Amino acid sequence: xxxxxxxxxxxxxxxxxxxxxxxxxxxxxxxxxxxxxxxxxxxxxxxxxxxxxxxxxxxxxxxxxxxxxxxxxxxxxxxxxxxxxxxxxxxxxxxxxxxxxxxxxxxx
Numbered sequence: 067x068x069x070x071x072x073x074x075x076x077x078x079x080x081x082x083x084x085x086x087x088x089x090x091x092x093x094x095x096x097x098x099x100x101x102x103x104x105x106x107x108x109x110x111x112x113x114x115x116x117x118x119x120x121x122x123x124x125x126x127x128x129x130x131x132x133x134x135x136x137x138x139x140x141x142x143x144x145x146x147x148x149x150x151x152x153x154x155x156x157x158x159x160x161x162x163x164x165x166x167x168x169x170x171x172x173x174x
Contacts (some may be wrong), residue, residue, distance in 0.1 A: 097124055099165040107168065119144055122168050130163055 078157070095107035106125045110140075113119065118134040131144040142162060143150045151162045154172075161168045 093122065093171075094169040095122065095124070096163075096167040103167070103169060109168075109170065117144075120170070122170075124166075130166065130168070132161070 072082050090108045090110070092105045093109045094103040094105050096103045097106075108123045110121045110123070111119070112121070120132045120134055121129055122132070123129045130146075130148060132141050134141055135143040136142050141150060141152055141159070141161065146163075148164045153160045153162075155169070158169050158171050161170060
């Protein structure tokens with residue numbers, strides 16, 4: 067049991083160390099099937115083990131994690147069963163996963 071206690075904090079620290087992470091960029095979201103968008107979510111970019119990730123945090127503490135730059139697929143869900151549906155807009159993409167939708171800026 068002591069070994070688990072020592073390993074767990076190290077594992078969490080490794081997950082949180084995102085390198086070039088940009089924390090707290092506000093993005094519009096429509097959660098749980100909401101009709102309209104509001105700037106209630108934040109996004110963070112990071113990299114873990116060479117994998118470029120984007121995490122969108124909900125105001126209730128929930129979040130979605132996406133993998134960026136997947137060859138031939140672009141942005142995909144990094145965890146969970148539901149797949150991301152992506153539509154390109156003017157300077158942004160709209161990502162839908164289940165009943166949640168996000169408007170994310172397109173990286174230059």
